[in-house]
Structure formats: structure tokens, C-alpha cells
Amino acid sequence: xxxxxxxxxxxxxxxxxxxxxxxxxxxxxGIDILVIDDQPxxxxxxxxxxxPSHRRLSLESVTELERFLAGKRLPNLPQPPYRPELAILDxxxxxxxxxxxxxxxxxxxxxxxxDLPAILNTNGLEDHRDLLAVLAAQLNGGAIPVAxxxxxxxxxxxxxxxxxxHANDADLSWPLAKAVPGLLHVQEVFWHGGDKATxxxxxxxxxxxxxxxxYWKEMARHRNHQDAAFEARKRHGTLALSTDREIPEPGERxxxxxxxxxxxxxxxxxxxxxxxxxxxxxxxxGGLSLIAAQQEEGFPEFSGNRSAHLVAFATRYGPxxxxxxxxxxxxxxxxxxxxxLRP
Amino acid sequence: MRLFIGPIAAVxxxxxxxxxxxxxxxxxxxxxxxxxxxxxxxxxxAQIASQVKRFDEAxxxxxxxxxxxxxxxxxxxLKNPSRAIIDELALIPDPxxxxxxxxxxxxxxxxxQSLALGRxxxxxxAEEVLQALLSYNxxxxxxxxxxxxxxxxxxxxxxxxxxxxxxxxSDLVTNAALRSATQLEIALTSAPTADGSMVKLRVLCRCGAxxxxxxxxSSLMGLARxxxxxxxxMTIDDAGDGSHVFQLTWPSSSRxxxxxxxxxxxSINA
Numbered sequence: 001x002x003x004x005x006x007x008x009x010x011x012x013x014x015x016x017x018x019x020x021x022x023x024x025x026x027x028x029x030g031i032d033i034l035v036i037d038d039q040p041x042x043x044x045x046x047x048x049x050x051x052p053s054h055r056r057l058s059l060e061s062v063t064e065l066e067r068f069l070a071g072k073r074l075p076n077l078p079q080p081p082y083r084p085e086l087a088i089l090d091x092x093x094x095x096x097x098x099x100x101x102x103x104x105x106x107x108x109x110x111x112x113x114x115d116l117p118a119i120l121n122t123n124g125l126e127d128h129r130d131l132l133a134v135l136a137a138q139l140n141g142g143a144i145p146v147a148x149x150x151x152x153x154x155x156x157x158x159x160x161x162x163x164x165x166h167a168n169d170a171d172l173s174w175p176l177a178k179a180v181p182g183l184l185h186v187q188e189v190f191w192h193g194g195d196k197a198t199x200x201x202x203x204x205x206x207x208x209x210x211x212x213x214x215y216w217k218e219m220a221r222h223r224n225h226q227d228a229a230f231e232a233r234k235r236h237g238t239l240a241l242s243t244d245r246e247i248p249e250p251g252e253r254x255x256x257x258x259x260x261x262x263x264x265x266x267x268x269x270x271x272x273x274x275x276x277x278x279x280x281x282x283x284x285x286g287g288l289s290l291i292a293a294q295q296e297e298g299f300p301e302f303s304g305n306r307s308a309h310l311v312a313f314a315t316r317y318g319p320x321x322x323x324x325x326x327x328x329x330x331x332x333x334x335x336x337x338x339x340x341l342r343p
Numbered sequence: 344m345r346l347f348i349g350p351i352a353a354v355x356x357x358x359x360x361x362x363x364x365x366x367x368x369x370x371x372x373x374x375x376x377x378x379x380x381x382x383x384x385x386x387x388x389a390q391i392a393s394q395v396k397r398f399d400e401a402x403x404x405x406x407x408x409x410x411x412x413x414x415x416x417x418x419x420x421l422k423n424p425s426r427a428i429i430d431e432l433a434l435i436p437d438p439x440x441x442x443x444x445x446x447x448x449x450x451x452x453x454x455x456q457s458l459a460l461g462r463x464x465x466x467x468x469a470e471e472v473l474q475a476l477l478s479y480n481x482x483x484x485x486x487x488x489x490x491x492x493x494x495x496x497x498x499x500x501x502x503x504x505x506x507x508x509x510x511x512x513s514d515l516v517t518n519a520a521l522r523s524a525t526q527l528e529i530a531l532t533s534a535p536t537a538d539g540s541m542v543k544l545r546v547l548c549r550c551g552a553x554x555x556x557x558x559x560x561s562s563l564m565g566l567a568r569x570x571x572x573x574x575x576x577m578t579i580d581d582a583g584d585g586s587h588v589f590q591l592t593w594p595s596s597s598r599x600x601x602x603x604x605x606x607x608x609x610s611i612n613a
Contacts, residue, residue, distance in 0.1 A: 002553065002583040003583055004580065004581060004582050004583045005553075005554070005580075005581040005583070006578060006579070006580050006581075007554065007557060007578065007579040007580075007581070008576075008578050009557065009563065009564065009566075009567035009577040009578065009579065010567060010570075010571055010575075010576040010577055010578070012557070012564070012567065013564070013567045013568050013571040014571070016559070016568075038502040038503075039502060039503070039506045040503050040506040040507055040510070040569055040572065040573055045439075045565055045568060045569070047572070048565075048568050048569075048572070056572050058503070058572060058573060060501060060502050060503045061502075064596070073538055074538075074596065075536065075538050075539050075574065075594030075595070075596060076503065076573045076574045076575075076593065076594050076595075076596070077574060078574055094502055095464075
């Protein structure tokens with residue numbers, strides 16, 4: 001019978017890593033990359049294939065990130081010390097778990113990680129995720145790069161890591177909101193509601209008043225525009241009837257209709273403009289304008305039914321806007337640094 | 344508790360009325376009245392309890408029916424096409440892509456099983472992963488259906504643990520089955536440590552062949568890189584008699600409990 005053989009694959013992997021680090025071009029170096037993802041390197045080893053010369057600090061939840069930042073030992077991490085120079089955040093960290101947006105918020109609030117460059121990692125910005133990306137852009141100083149776990153985006157992330165390492169070696173600060181060549185560049189969105197209006201942050205416009213927050217919560221719960229508007233007014237009483245441009249009439253039904261009309265007047269133009277602009281916040285390039293929407297051919301007919309557009313908008317984004325964490329963001333804005341783009 | 348409200352109320356009412364009812368008829372009313380109230384309340388409570396029970400049963404039946412309908416829908420729209428793909432996997436030349444597609448198909452199989460069983464989470468334990476991949480091949484199911492000897496509670500495993508278990512079990516079992524292994528044993532265990540536990544996955548495969556040179560592009564090296572990135576280890580013990588043991592260990596932040604190996608779940612192949 002042939003002799004028994006023991007094969008230690010871990011030793012081979014460690015040898016591979018050492019060889020890769022030794023093979024780095026002059027001036028290149030491997031960095032620590034903080035990866036917050038609820039799965040191990042699942043997608044056919046995306047990290048291993050595209051960032052092989054860097055050390056992966058793998059965290060699977062926001063709770064683990066908090067423990068890491070508090071200096072607690074995490075058994076799955078390699079030997080300390082750790083000096084992360086880039087963070088890659090998965091946008092969704094599992095059902096019922098705090099998401100990548102909250103992870104980014106924690107990074108931006110921590111003195112040690114306030115200026116840590118971050119990339120959002122997701123395989124698509126469909127549905128409500130594009131709003132999450134836009135909010136992340138706001139937390140990140142106005143814009144954020146978004147990478148998919150694909151062979152197309154992998155080399156761009158690798159180049160990005162190399163540039164960050166060079167900047168750190170030269171003791172230069174890295175502008176967080178800088179666009180990364182080859183990656184999607186999602187910007188914070190500003191709403192421009194008319195000629196005389198000043199553009200305001202979309203987040204502030206949607207959530208700056210208590211009745212607005214109640215409205216999104218009720219829409220997320222019941223998906224009934226009229227009931228949500230009525231509930232928002234009943235609780236906060238901030239919708240003066242005089243501003244409804246309607247003569248108040250007796251009867252609850254009429255009153256409820258007035259509330260619904262007020263809310264539709266408030267958010268309807270934005271919802272119409274969003275729809276006419278293609279319905280994807282992350283593709284707007286930072287601005288959503290009523291004037292631009294009015295120049296669209298279909299605008300008059302669209303404007304006839306603002307409530308329907310608002311319901312479509314709320315159906316997609318209501319759950320995000322109703323989230324307690326997102327609702328707290330306007331009260332605790334995080335502005336790490338003004339955007340300083342390099343020439 | 345509800346059953347005692349009527350009798351207690353009847354006793355209290357009797358005690359209050361007795362001194363004020365000196366004559367026999369009045370005393371009869373004072374006793375019989377509360378007794379009738381008590382009997383009536385029992386009957387009412389019994390009726391309501393019966394209705395609630397029926398509602399619960401109806402709700403469970405409706406939920407189960409919805410799960411079955413969803414499961415059939417997944418079968419017709421995803422599982423059957425993925426079965427066709429898995430039969431033709433050899434046509435995909437790129438090994439990474441081929442393994443990715445295989446795992447995707449297994450994931451679909453697991454999703455269909457989750458729906459059928461009313462489970463609302465991803466595949467976690469060794470048994471769940473095994474049953475998901477065996478659902479694609481009735482022959483494999485008959486031969487390897489009872490291969491899990493030790494398992495951990497799925498609810499106690501983290502996403503990271505579950506991801507490694509999925510990758511490792513699906514890869515090692517597929518390799519063993521493709522080599523017509525005569526014996527396959529899978530043991531997922533854990534030992535507590537100071538800051539969590541050390542999870543160990545041990546797969547014994549008796550396929551009659553020896554482990555050859557493990558090339559860098561092989562799926563075994565992929566698994567080794569996966570656990571190494573999580574501060575884990577992977578070894579292969581080739582006994583030289585046609586059997587070999589793959590062993591992966593990695594630290595977990597949780598302390599999963601042991602789970603008795605369950606009997607194979609009812610097949611949901613449609």
C-alpha cells in the first residue's frame with residue numbers, strides 16, 4: 001500500500017502570498033484593506049483574484065466593525081497590527097442587518113477612520129439601492145466610487161489601491177470624493193425646485209421636517225398616499241391649510257384630500273422630475289431639476305397626476321426613507337472634509 | 344387563565360349575594376345565577392378557543408400552501424432550467440466560471456428547498472447544503488443522502504461560517520460524487536475558544552484514487568485561499584488506500600451548538 005501523505009494547503013497559500021509580495025514592482029506595496037461583507041470571498045474569489053498583494057481584513061457586519069474600531073480582537077483576522085488604507089463596503093449586509101451605509105457612517109464618525117477612502121461594493125444599484133448609494137455619496141463628502149464584483153471593475157479597484165498607497169507614502173491626503181477611473185461615480189443629489197429656489201440636498205428636502213418623516217414611515221407601512229398624508233398632518237399639524245391654496249371645507253374626507261394634495265404639491269414635482277430623468281438617482285450626476293423636467297415633452301401630462309408619481313417614488317424609496325437611521329441623518333450630518341479634487 | 348375567570352367571578356358573586364338572600368328561592372337564585380354565568384362563560388370561552396384554533400390552523404395551511412406554490416414556481420422557472428445547465432457544465436471552458444455556475448445552481452436548489460420547508464434564511468448547515476446539491480441528482484441522493492455524521496445548528500452559524508460551509512461542502516461532495524466515491528462522510532463540528540469557537544469541517548472520501556498534485560488553479564486551492572483569508576487552515580490526509588480526508592478549520596465569532604444529523608428531507612423534485 002502506498003505511504004500516507006499529508007498535504008498542507010495553508011502553507012502553500014501562505015507561500016503564494018509571500019511570493020506575490022516579493023514580486024511587487026519597485027515602489028509598490030501591499031496595503032491593509034478593510035472589507036465589510038456578509039459573505040466570505042464568495043464570488044469566485046474576487047478579492048483574491050484582483051487584490052492578491054493586499055491584506056484583507058474581513059468583517060461581516062457593522063457590529064464587527066464597531067468591535068474592530070474599539071480595538072477588540074476578532075478571531076478571523078490575521079495577526080495585528082492593522083493599518084487599513086482603503087475600505088470596501090458591501091451595500092447590503094444581509095436581511096435585518098445594518099447595511100453598508102451605516103458602516104460608512106461609523107467610519108466617517110471615527111477619528112481614526114474619518115479620512116479612510118471607501119468604495120461601495122455591490123452587484124447592482126437596482127430598486128432602492130441607488131438611494132442608498134446617493135446617501136453614501138453624501139456621507140463620503142459628496143461622491144463615492146461604486147465597484148461591482150466583476151472582472152471589469154476588479155483592475156480599477158486594484159489601480160485605486162495602488163494610487164492610495166502612493167499618496168499615503170508621499171504623506172498626501174486622498175480626496176474621498178475623487179472619481180476612480182473605470183468605476184461608477186455616484187454623487188450626492190441636489191434638488192433644484194424652480195427658478196428662484198436654491199438647490200438643496202435631496203436628503204434634507206425629503207426628511208427635514210417631522211411631518212415628512214412621518215409621511216415616509218406611513219407610506220412604507222401602508223402604501224396609501226392619502227392616509228399617510230393625513231396621518232402626517234394629524235400628528236404634527238405643520239401643514240397649514242392656508243398653504244394648501246384650497247378653501248377648507250367641512251368633512252373629514254375633504255380635509256384628507258387637502259392634506260394629500262398638499263403633500264403631492266410638496267413632493268410631486270420632485271417625483272415627476274425623477275421619473276422624467278429616468279428614475280435612477282445614481283445616474284443623475286448630482287442634480288435633479290424641475291426646470292429640466294419642464295423642458296421634457298411629456299411634462300404637462302405627467303404633471304396632471306403628481307400623486308401617482310409620488311406613490312411610485314415612495315414605493316421604491318419609502319422603506320429607505322422610513323428607516324430610523326436614515327431619518328436621523330439630517331439631524332447629524334457628517335461632512336468629513338470639503339471635496340478637494342486634485343488637478 | 345381565561346377558564347378560571349368565570350368560576351372566580353361566580354364564587355365572588357355568590358359570597359356577596361348569600362347574606363342578602365335569606366329565603367330559599369333567593370338563595371337558589373344567588374347560587375344558580377352565578378353557576379349559569381360560569382357555565383355560559385366556559386362555553387363561550389371554549390367556543391372562542393375553538394375558533395382561534397381553527398383560525399391558526401387555517402393560517403398555517405394557507406402559509407404552507409403559499410410556500411408550496413412558491414416552491415413550484417421556483418421549480419418551473421429556475422430549478423428545471425438550472426438542472427439543464429448543470430448537466431451541460433462541462434461545456435463551460437473556464438473552470439472558475441464553471442464552478443461559479445455550479446454553485447449558482449446549487450444555490451437555486453437550496454432556495455427551492457427553503458421555500459418548500461418554509462425556511463426564511465440561506466443554507467447554513469452541512470446537511471442543508473448537501474440536500475440542496477443532491478436534489479439535482481437522484482442517484483447521488485440515494486448514495487450520499489445520509490453522509491452527514493455531525494452537524495451544527497444552522498441558526499448558530501454566522502454568514503461567514505455558512506459561506507465557507509456552502510463553498511466547501513458543495514465542492515468536495517461534487518468532486519467525490521463525480522469520482523463515484525464508495526464512502527462519503529461529512530462532519531461539521533466546533534470547539535469553544537476564548538473569543539468564539541473553532542469550526543472544523545472534515546470530509547472523508549473513499550473514491551479509490553490518490554490525491555495528485557494540487558495545482559494552483561484547482562478548486563481545492565480556491566478553498567484553501569478562502570479559509571486562509573479567514574485565518575483558517577486546510578489540509579488533506581491521503582491514507583494511501585484510496586481514501587482521503589479533507590479538513591478545514593476556521594475561527595468563528597459564535598459558538599454553534601451541535602445538531603444531531605437529521606434524516607434526509609423529503610424530496611421536492613418536481
